[in-house]
Amino acid sequence: MVRVSVVCCLKLLLLLALGGVTMHVPDAGELAPLGPLRLDGHLSFHDVAAAARDFGNRCSMMPAAVLHPGSVADVAAAVRRVFQLGERSPLTVAARGHGHSLLGQSQAAGGIVVRMESLGGIGARMRVVHAGEGGGRASAYVDAPGGALWINVLHETLKHGLAPKSWTDYLHLTVGGTLSNAGVSGQAFRQGPQVSNVNQLEIVTGRGDVVTCSPEENSDLFYGALGGLGQFGIITRARIALEPAPKxxxxxxxxxxxxxxxxxxxxxxxxxxxxxxxxxxxxxxxxxxxxxxxxxxxxxxxxxxxxxxxxxxxxxxxxxxxxxxxxxxxxxxxxxxxxxxxxxxxxxxxxxxxxxxxxxxxDRVHSSELKLRAQGLWEVPHPWLNLLIPRSSIHRFAREVFGKILKDSNNGPILLYPVNRSKWDNRTSVVIPDEEIFYLVGFLSSAPSGSGHGSVEHAVTLNDKIVDFCDKAGVGMKQYLAPYTTQQQWKAHFGARWETFERRKHMYDPLAILAPGQRIFPKASLPMSS
CATH class of the missing domain: 3.40.462.10 (FAD-linked oxidases, C-terminal domain)
Structure with missing residues (x-):
């Protein structure tokens, strides 16, 4: 057990002062209550810069500290203590998986970043239950830590001749990270996204409570957390449906x-x-x-x-x-x-x-990753744009975007494929177009140079033109992994579902402690543009 000392709190203040964070700096009185925390893991201050970067490589919000949890109890204790500090404390908490977010969604300026992979390393315990076991359940499943990488889940389930039903194209992401968004790949047309293939979750809410939830138990939190962008709780364990794996x-x-x-x-x-x-x-x-x-x-x-x-x-x-x-x-x-x-x-x-x-x-994308890393082209800015386009608009969209806006390649793959709405559980927080068939269109740009065709500015300009066309032409588009920065934009995104989303936030994270990098709800003590 490690005791977080007042010395650490003073170090926290020093780091904030030197880190150039443009926000209210917690004073000793606000941070002193962290002192008595007992952890199986530890808080660290030397790796805050790493926790302020992500795959998008376009923004950096320095946290005050990084929590390396040794148990789910550590996550709950840290969140509970921040909740107990009340509205006057500026501290927030962000769960960071593999850091594959695009615009700081897993960062927490001046707050605490929870390194979820500490709970889901290769040695983390996973339990595979075969069909018929566990009270006669009809299907097989794996219980996996929220911080486990999907590639490690796959390795474990393949030992049993089984595999999850639905994937993302890139497997070096955490279970909790993709389930907080949707998790989409080429299997989604028949199996649905990853959020449609989960039987149970364990979640640490914004009050610091550890809650087990499923379609039958605490169902409001279960469906809210799936695709909930981390707003209602931190996913610390998930029960994932399995099927026989081909060779x-x-x-x-x-x-x-x-x-x-x-x-x-x-x-x-x-x-x-x-x-x-x-x-x-x-x-x-x-x-x-x-x-x-x-x-x-x-x-x-x-x-x-x-x-x-x-x-x-x-x-x-x-x-x-x-x-x-x-x-x-x-x-x-x-x-x-x-x-x-x-x-x-x-x-x-x-x-x-x-x-x-x-x-x-x-694991095909990982092979490409290794090649790009060797060339120094992996850790560059990634101004991605991911859209969900209704089938009725896809031809109009293609004529404008591929015929006029994109005169040349945009330095990265452009995905375009259809999925079936009926395979997406409409009780989750994920927002999708209101048509049975809609298309996922992903502009997966890289920006390896500081100016010209390969720059962030060039890619963002093209992205803005595409979004502007969709808005003005009434395409009915929804953004996936949306980069919105104001609550007004988020309200428009959720539309009629905003009221439910907001109600769940007030219920499970009333002080808006969690996932501040999504920029949806302001911390109770901090202003936010709208």
Missing amino acids: MVRWIRVLYSDFASFTEDQEALISTAKTFDYIEGFVIINRTGILNNWRTSFKPQDPVQASHFQSDGKVLYCLEMTKNFDPDEADIMEQEVGVLLSRLRYIQSTLFHTDVTYLEFL
């Missing part, structure tokens, strides 16, 4: 030059019972020799035809699909894939595929 994946890519055929084929695939297991699409703008990027890992169906394909600088649309299989059923998989492909209208010379293990496919 292999047939990974397929094809190209389209016609947007209508591209979207119609995607919509047909996600609306068919017998279809692929993963479906995503992306947009390729003014890139020549695009197939050369695939030749090292994908093989063409017809090498001769593929060698003659030229993109000629046109906008192309890539459809990416997978079919899961076990080696002893490869023949069946081949037949099923052949039937599905025969119904699609892609450019015949651009059919490429490869066979990889299930683990290799799910």
Whole structure:
């Protein structure tokens, strides 16, 4: 056990004074009550700069201290003490997973950042329960710490021949982090997002209470926390639904030059019972020799035809699909894939595929990360824009954005693929378009240079033009991982659901202690623009 001394509190004051934080600095009287805290882990002050950075690499809000919890009780004790300090204290608490937020959402200026990975390292206990165990439950599940990385959850469940049903494209994110947003990838059209595949949560509320919740128990908090942007509590454990894991994946890519055929084929695939297991699409703008990027890992169906394909600088649309299989059923998989492909209208010379293990496919983005890190291109600003576009507006959106606004590539992938609203649980806090089919469109830009085409300013200008068009044209767009900075913007985002969201905030975090970096609710003692 470690006692947080008054000396630490004085050090906290010194760090605040030297850190250039433009906010009210807590005085000794405000911080002294932290002194008696007993922790299994510890508070640290040497790593506050690291906790003030994230993947977006566009803002830095220095916390006063970082909590490395040794137990869930540590998280609860820290939040409870800040709550007990009352409205006059400026202290806030932010849960930080792998720091993959885009605009400081996991930061806490002058507050306490909880390093959730301390609770979810490789050695953290996970419990896998098979179908039929645990009181006759019909499905298998894993109990995982909120700070566990999804890649480690996958490694653990694969030992049992099982895997979670729904994923994000990047697995080096924490369980609590993605469940606080939605968790979307190419499986969402059939399994729903990750928030639709959770059976139970353990949450530390803004009062410091540890609450177990599920659809049957404390259901209001359960659904509020899923997609709740960390506003109602810190997710410290989640019970995640599992399914049998395949051993292999047939990974397929094809190209389209016609947007209508591209979207119609995607919509047909996600609306068919017998279809692929993963479906995503992306947009390729003014890139020549695009197939050369695939030749090292994908093989063409017809090498001769593929060698003659030229993109000629046109906008192309890539459809990416997978079919899961076990080696002893490869023949069946081949037949099923052949039937599905025969119904699609892609450019015949651009059919490429490869066979990889299930683990290799799910962890595919990490391989790209390692290459980018080696080139010094990972820790650059990432001015991403993620939109949810109703099906009825997607063609109008594409004509304006891909035909006019984006004259050139925007230094990063552009995702575009449809999902089914019926697979999203409308009781969660996630806000989505009000149509059965809507598209996730992600502009995943990097800004490696300080000026010109590769700058943050250039990417943000393009993003602003896209959002401005959506607003003026009445596209019905909703932002995912929204970068809003005023409560008025958030009210517009939630629309008719704002009242429920606000009620839950007052109930579970009445002093607005949690997740200040989302900029939704001001700490009771601090002003906020609206």
